[in-house]
Amino acid sequence: MRSMKKLMLAGLATTTMLSTPAFAEGLSGELRIFSDMSNPAPRAVMEGMVERFGAMHPDLDIELTVIDREAYKTQIRNFLSADAPDVANWYAANRMGPYVSAGLFEDISDLWAEPEFEALASTKGAMTIDDKQWGVPYTYYQWGVYYRQDIFEELGLSAPTTFEEELANCQVIVDSGRACYTIGSKFLWTAGGWFDYLNMRTNGYDFHMELARGEVPWTDDRVRETFANWRKLIDMGAFIDDHQTYSWQEALPFMINGDATAYLMGNFSVPHFRDGGLTDDQLGFYQFPVINPDVPMAEDAPTDTFHIPANAQNKEAAREFLRFVVSADNQTMINAGDALGQLPVNAESSVDEDKFLEAGFSMLSNDAPGGVAQFFDRDFSAEMAKAGMEGLQEFMVYPDNLDDILERLEFVRQDTAQ
Amino acid sequence: MTDTTAAALDHSWFHRNRKTITPWLFLLPAILFFTVYVIYPIIQSISLSFYKWDGLGEAEYVGIANYERLANDRAFTVSLVNNLKWLLLYLLAIPAGLFIALFLNQTVRGIRIYKSLFFFPFVISQVVVGLVFTWFYDPNFGLLNGILGSVGLGPINVLGDPALATYGIIAAGLWPQTAYCMILYLTGLNAVDPEQIEAARLDGAKGWRMLWHIIIPQLKPATFIAFVVTIIGALRSFDLISIMTNGGPFGSTRVLSFYMFEKALSEYGFRMGYGAAIAVVLFFIMLFFIAYFLWSMYQDEKGR
Numbered sequence: 001m002r003s004m005k006k007l008m009l010a011g012l013a014t015t016t017m018l019s020t021p022a023f024a025e026g027l028s029g030e031l032r033i034f035s036d037m038s039n040p041a042p043r044a045v046m047e048g049m050v051e052r053f054g055a056m057h058p059d060l061d062i063e064l065t066v067i068d069r070e071a072y073k074t075q076i077r078n079f080l081s082a083d084a085p086d087v088a089n090w091y092a093a094n095r096m097g098p099y100v101s102a103g104l105f106e107d108i109s110d111l112w113a114e115p116e117f118e119a120l121a122s123t124k125g126a127m128t129i130d131d132k133q134w135g136v137p138y139t140y141y142q143w144g145v146y147y148r149q150d151i152f153e154e155l156g157l158s159a160p161t162t163f164e165e166e167l168a169n170c171q172v173i174v175d176s177g178r179a180c181y182t183i184g185s186k187f188l189w190t191a192g193g194w195f196d197y198l199n200m201r202t203n204g205y206d207f208h209m210e211l212a213r214g215e216v217p218w219t220d221d222r223v224r225e226t227f228a229n230w231r232k233l234i235d236m237g238a239f240i241d242d243h244q245t246y247s248w249q250e251a252l253p254f255m256i257n258g259d260a261t262a263y264l265m266g267n268f269s270v271p272h273f274r275d276g277g278l279t280d281d282q283l284g285f286y287q288f289p290v291i292n293p294d295v296p297m298a299e300d301a302p303t304d305t306f307h308i309p310a311n312a313q314n315k316e317a318a319r320e321f322l323r324f325v326v327s328a329d330n331q332t333m334i335n336a337g338d339a340l341g342q343l344p345v346n347a348e349s350s351v352d353e354d355k356f357l358e359a360g361f362s363m364l365s366n367d368a369p370g371g372v373a374q375f376f377d378r379d380f381s382a383e384m385a386k387a388g389m390e391g392l393q394e395f396m397v398y399p400d401n402l403d404d405i406l407e408r409l410e411f412v413r414q415d416t417a418q
Numbered sequence: 419m420t421d422t423t424a425a426a427l428d429h430s431w432f433h434r435n436r437k438t439i440t441p442w443l444f445l446l447p448a449i450l451f452f453t454v455y456v457i458y459p460i461i462q463s464i465s466l467s468f469y470k471w472d473g474l475g476e477a478e479y480v481g482i483a484n485y486e487r488l489a490n491d492r493a494f495t496v497s498l499v500n501n502l503k504w505l506l507l508y509l510l511a512i513p514a515g516l517f518i519a520l521f522l523n524q525t526v527r528g529i530r531i532y533k534s535l536f537f538f539p540f541v542i543s544q545v546v547v548g549l550v551f552t553w554f555y556d557p558n559f560g561l562l563n564g565i566l567g568s569v570g571l572g573p574i575n576v577l578g579d580p581a582l583a584t585y586g587i588i589a590a591g592l593w594p595q596t597a598y599c600m601i602l603y604l605t606g607l608n609a610v611d612p613e614q615i616e617a618a619r620l621d622g623a624k625g626w627r628m629l630w631h632i633i634i635p636q637l638k639p640a641t642f643i644a645f646v647v648t649i650i651g652a653l654r655s656f657d658l659i660s661i662m663t664n665g666g667p668f669g670s671t672r673v674l675s676f677y678m679f680e681k682a683l684s685e686y687g688f689r690m691g692y693g694a695a696i697a698v699v700l701f702f703i704m705l706f707f708i709a710y711f712l713w714s715m716y717q718d719e720k721g722r
Contacts, residue, residue: 073685077473098688102474186664242557244667245578377686386686394668397578408492415487 028059031317032085035064036072041271041341045334053324060317070187080104084311086318092126092303093374094212094381096134099307105134106308111319119347120326123303126374135307136322139335141342142360143193143300143375146269147262148255149284151178159286163201163229166289170238173261180238182260184251185396188389192376193264195392196300197288199226204295205371212379214417218409224402229291231399244397252276264288266302270341270356285359287367298370299363302378303345387412460701467694473682477691484695493669494696497677500584501653501703504673507588508595508652512644515599516637520629522600523607533604540597548661551590552577577663580670587655587662587671595651599644606640607633642714649707653700674700 037046043066050064065085067075076088081104090096099105111117112124112133123137145159152158152169155176160166170180185191200208203222210216211223233239240254249272254260256276263269273283290297306325308318324330331344337354343361344351351361364372377385391405432439467484471477488494522533539547554561557575567573576586610633618632634641656675659665665672665680672680674696680686682693 070685074683077683081474098472098474102472104474186666188666242575242578245557245575382686382688386680390666390668393666397667411490 026059027057027317027320029314029317030061030063031087031314031321032063033065033087033321034072034076034079034085034089035066036069036089038066038069038072039268041339045339048339049325049330049334052330053321056324057317057320080309081311084309084313086308086312086314087321088307088309090135090305090307091374091378092123092135092137092305093378095374095378096305096307097129098382100129100134104310106310106312106315106318107132107134108136108308108319108322109133111136111322114323116323117326119328120345122347123345126303127305135305136326137303137305137345138325138331139340139342140301140303140345141267142364143197143264143266143288143302144360144363145262145264145286145288146255146273146356147284147286148258148278148282150282151258151261152284159284160289161286162289162293163291167232167236170233170236174237178258179240179254179260180233180262182240182251182254182263183243183396184246184248185243185393186245186247186250188386188393189375189377190248190251190265191392191396192385192389193266193300194230194396195226195388196373196376196379197264198230198291199223200298200370200373201288201291201295202226202229203292205298205373208298208373209371209379212373214381214384214413218406218413223406227395227399227402227406230395231402234396234399239396244393266300267342267356267360268340280355285356287363296370297368299368299372300375301343301364301368301372302375381416383416384409384412463694463697463701466691467698469691469694471690472688473690474688480691484692487692488695488699493672493677494674496670497672497674497696498699500671501673501700503584504588504591504652504655505649507585508591508648508655509645511592511595511599511648511651512641514592514596515601515644516603516634518596518600519603519607520633523604537597537601539594540601542594544591544594544657545661547590547594548587548658551586551593552662555586578667580667583663583667583671587658590662591651591655591658595648598647598651602640602644602647603637606637610636646711653704653707674703 033050035046037043046064046066050062054060054062072089076090076099079085080088080099084104090099096105109132112120112127117136120137123140124133127133127135127137147159151173155172157169157172160169173180183190183194196208199211202225207216207222211218211220216223240251240260243251248265248269251263252269252272253276255263256273256278270283287297287299306322308315308322312318326346328344328346328348331346332349332352334340335342335344335349335357336352337357338352341352341354341357343357343364351357373379376389380388388409391409394401395405466477468479468481469477470480470483518536522529522536553559555576557563557573557578562576563573574582576582614632614636615628618628623632654675655673656679659671659673659676663671665676678693678696678700681689681696687693
């Protein structure tokens with residue numbers, strides 16, 4: 001009798017599983033999620049996802065721990081090996097390398113083999129190491145120049161498409177008593193964004209990646225050319241003063257108050273601009289202009305991801321959660337303008353009706369033939385990234401130190417290559 | 419039968435030796451924990467410094483390569499020099515604390531409130547101290563530039579200037595440390611013998627001579643403790659640096675502990691062996707002071 005009941009239950013389970021795979025497995029137990037989505041908007045998104053996933057699986061006890069985004073970057077090393085959750089946030093590409101090679105991330109190639117995952121093909125490469133996939137993307141976002149349209153109009157300027165126009169614009173802006181760009185380089189990575197763009201526009205995506213992999217010396221003339229272009233902007237006073245003292249958020253008021261007219265940033269900055277009181281009429285977006293017309297345009301579009309730690313307890317529920325995360329509906333919802341305000345990775349998702357999301361979506365799908373990079377501190381190895389960004393910050397403050405900086409970076413490159 | 423004899427033997431052996439054994443029994447928990455949590459990690463760190471290890475995979479023995487690299491690493495030199503700056507300038511907290519204590523060591527109405535207010539910076543968290551000073555130094559809206567501006571001096575960006583940033587952080591650290599030294603001296607001043615002061619006064623000593631020849635010698639125990647806590651404070655100056663500059667601009671405010679953290683444990687650090695080598699250098703600097711402290715305490719005990 002008892003076995004009979006069991007059989008029936010099992011039968012029931014399989015039939016429902018066939019019809020609606022996401023609901024039927026009767027997941028139970030505990031699902032522990034560690035997330036780095038600690039800023040207000042991402043936090044709400046994460047909590048919303050947990051709530052909706054919880055509603056689908058009422059027997060599953062989901063425990064969400066949100067950790068400060070910066071602190072998370074160091075804590076992940078400990079909790080992956082000591083106290084692994086079932087699902088954890090991280091980043092694509094080189095950044096997941098150390099955990100993959102240490103066997104701390106679960107190989108989830110089986111998920112990627114499922115037909116639903118074909119819609120994620122655009123990031124499959126960034127999730128692949130050693131021909132296996134180690135995580136799933138939930139969002140990515142464009143980088144580009146956010147600028148004060150109203151001030152540009154007041155000065156009679158239009159968004160530049162070439163570096164010459166850029167420099168000409170900037171001269172007008174500087175003459176009007178403003179800085180062209182705000183930037184806060186206290187935590188270094190913002191300077192990495194500038195280098196990514198200047199180098200990809202000057203020397204192209206392929207060269208940038210060779211440099212990132214450590215195949216080209218930092219003292220190469222092509223690298224110097226990138227810095228020479230950068231210096232043109234620095235020398236004309238394009239950047240705000242004292243940027244080494246500010247975080248990227250602390251640099252926002254310069255743009256909101258109109259002391260600076262543009263910000264090279266990721267799209268996650270848009271809610272901050274809006275909270276600061278800028279309307280969509282005041283805030284514009286343009287793609288970083290062409291410097292060398294011979295190299296195809298390439299963009300930075302960092303991808304944020306979910307992974308299953310190898311030491312997870314409830315991998316079945318974790319896989320189900322990952323399926324849920326990448327589903328087209330969920331990606332449409334979490335990336336909407338009133339949620340993350342970013343771009344869905346799932347090709348079947350739709351982009352919210354939002355000026356910046358649409359601009360980013362069309363830029364990444366049509367105007368980035370050169371390739372899509374992750375970001376300076378995700379493409380370069382960790383140690384090279386740290387030393388590199390420190391050098392970039394120093395260059396922005398003391399451009400005369402360039403030779404010394406490049407020699408130092410070359411020392412680190414040779415040292416890490418060993 | 420044999421059992422009881424053994425028990426009796428044991429019993430008598432314990433009894434015979436209990437004067438030797440008892441202190442060791444009392445010391446045992448401390449020795450145990452000291453070994454597990456202090457001695458063993460030290461040995462572990464030293465041995466780790468001869469390896470190349472990313473903290474996750476297999477460690478690879480590299481001999482003294484980490485130390486050779488330290489010698490060529492400019493970031494390490496900068497950190498070492500900053501450590502020396504901290505050690506020297508932090509000692510200013512001792513005279514500053516002494517003078518505030520002398521100033522506050524009087525009986526007027528509400529003196530306890532003033533004492534509490536002066537002690538306040540030591541009670542609040544270092545993180546808060548760091549934030550307060552970061553705002554104080556802020557090149558845009560900071561009070562410092564407001565004050566400088568009102569007397570016609572140009573704006574300076576203390577924490578953004580590699581030549582000034584370390585001094586700016588040390589100044590922030592001196593604020594709570596002075597309060598700490600002050601409280602030590604206030605306690606010490608309570609123990610100063612009034613008869614000696616009376617006698618000195620009869621002999622015509624006052625002002626600086628009184629302070630130098632009568633008061634300060636009697637404050638020697640307080641000075642020793644103030645010296646110890648200040649040196650320790652200078653060597654663990656991690657949190658202020660992390661809050662105020664995060665080691666920047668371009669690594670100019672790092673000290674050894676911060677550099678070790680960056681290399682071994684931070685977002686971009688995956689070099690446990692290299693970090694351990696930095697820690698070993700820091701350990702030997704500390705060992706120098708610890709040896710001095712122990713030696714002078716031992717001399718003190720012997721003198722009694």
